Amino acid sequence: MKVTSAEFLKSAFKESDWPGDNKPEIAFLGRSNVGKSSLINSLLGVRGLARTSSTPGRTQALNFFTINKDFRFVDLPGFGYARVPRDVRVSWGEMVTSYLAKRRQLVLSIHIVDSRHEPTQQDLQLHEWLAVSSKPQLLVATKSDKLSNNELRKNLERIARALHDDSVIAYSAKTKRGIDELWRAIKSAIV
Numbered sequence: 001m002k003v004t005s006a007e008f009l010k011s012a013f014k015e016s017d018w019p020g021d022n023k024p025e026i027a028f029l030g031r032s033n034v035g036k037s038s039l040i041n042s043l044l045g046v047r048g049l050a051r052t053s054s055t056p057g058r059t060q061a062l063n064f065f066t067i068n069k070d071f072r073f074v075d076l077p078g079f080g081y082a083r084v085p086r087d088v089r090v091s092w093g094e095m096v097t098s099y100l101a102k103r104r105q106l107v108l109s110i111h112i113v114d115s116r117h118e119p120t121q122q123d124l125q126l127h128e129w130l131a132v133s134s135k136p137q138l139l140v141a142t143k144s145d146k147l148s149n150n151e152l153r154k155n156l157e158r159i160a161r162a163l164h165d166d167s168v169i170a171y172s173a174k175t176k177r178g179i180d181e182l183w184r185a186i187k188s189a190i191v
Contacts, residue, residue, distance in 0.1 A: 030112035032078030035142035042173035108189035115141035145172035
């Protein structure tokens with residue numbers, strides 16, 4: 001897909017702040033520090049649009065980005081970062097769950113895992129919740145450039161087994177591995 005425009009629209013902490021139109025939305029979700037913002041920036045070919053940081057837990061709101069004036073990417077707060085106060089973690093969880101459960105415009109949830117690590121209990125719960133809730137989802141394993149081809153193959157098999165999902169896309173924000181496959185899935189979701 002050719003990206004002709006990509007712009008930050010707004011950050012939202014509550015439902016009343018969500019955009020009110022009917023543009024389709026693609027949500028990006030996963031653990032803190034899994035590479036959500038880097039994936040978004042590399043997909044769009046725009047450096048720094050989605051805020052990246054080496055410090056986990058930086059994304060604290062739902063961040064909406066308008067793409068080609070036709071659809072939106074939504075960067076959700078990461079889960080599982082222990083140094084964030086408990087009440088903040090709880091409010092993030094409620095905000096994300098509310099968005100995923102209520103948002104009519106949500107056409108695809110991209111569940112991001114780190115290709116180097118075993119999925120966590122929270123990854124398993126998220127994947128199961130999306131499946132039980134009949135929410136369209138796609139599993140993407142980031143940071144694939146950090147593994148040899150043999151290690152990557154083994155880790156993708158392990159992720160697929162753990163999450164009971166054989167359709168894992170290996171992705172690298174650096175090398176753009178998996179970008180065409182991911183855009184195809186996004187394009188078919190927003191049609």
